[in-house]
Amino acid sequence: MKKRKLLRLSAIPIIGATILFSFSTEEASFDYNYSTKGLDLFYTVPNLSDMVKGASNLNVYPELxxxxxxxxxALAFKESRGDYSIINQFGYLGKYQFNKNTLKMVGVYDTNEFMNNPELQEKAFLAYTSRNKWVLRRDIKRSVGKVINGVKITESGILAAAHLSGPGSVKKYLRSGGATGFSDAFGTTIDYYxxxxxxxxxxxVKQDKMAKVN
Incomplete structure (x- = not known):
């Protein structure tokens, strides 16, 4: 999944309170607001929606x-600042910036429905990550714990890089010891992710060769 430049940002409707998520990254600490009206963010992680029940008129600070x-x-913030409604100048879609071919792979054929259905976007991300975990299973087993180009290799780093560049590019990178790299049009590299x-x-995330959205 190549990096893209974003065209716009917009507010995201969610449950009945304002939730402020805080992240720590290498570059900065940042806060961003979700307007919470009728939408639950935590589709794929059970029980976390309980954190915001009864939180009307409060600011809640869940620890992610x-x-x-x-x-x-964290990956969504990097891709789109967490905005489900983004379509960038190259046609990449939604919170996780999918292209249409990748969406078809995980069983999404109606891009209008995809853009108007946050739950579907979350399911598509989980399905794609599950597929990548299966494709890269041997490379994960062989590579986790190694240091390549000064970066300690972890499973999550591998899966994030697969979202950036596709699993094939990550295989080449790992099997070449970092000699075969990848960078997108804006210079974002596998090393960076x-x-x-x-x-x-x-x-x-479970390995699933044929993962699709329900």
């Missing part, structure tokens, strides 16, 4: 942590 939820929200999104626990 270093699991799947923290991973996907490996480092930026390293160290998350991805045990929630």
């Amino acid at each position: 942590g270093k699991g799947y939820l923290g991973f996907k929200e 490996m480092k930026k999104f390293g160290g998350y626990d991805m045990s929630f």
Whole structure:
């Protein structure tokens, strides 16, 4: 999934309160607001929606942590600042900036429905990540713990890099010891994603060669 330049940002409707998510990254600490009206963000992680029940008229500060939820929200912020409604200048879609061919791979054929259905976007991200985890299963086993180009390789870094460049490019990178790299049109590299999104626990994501949205 190549990096893209964004055209616009917009507010996101969610449940009945304002939730302010805080992230820590290498570059900065940042906060961004979700307007919470009738929408639950936590489609793929059970029980976390309980954190905001009864939170009307309050600011809630959930700790996203270093699991799947923290991973996907950090990656989404990098891709689109977490905006489900983004379509960039190259036609990449939604919170996780999918192209149409990748969406078809995970069973999404109606891009209008996709753009208007945050739950579908979340399911598509999980399905694609599950597929990439299967494709890269041997490389994950062989490479995690190694240091390549000064970056410690982790499972989450590998899966983030696969979202950036596709799993094939990540295989070439790992099997060449970092000699065969990748950078997108804006100069974002596999090394950068490996480092930026390293160290998350991805045990929630199961390997699934044929993963699709329901």
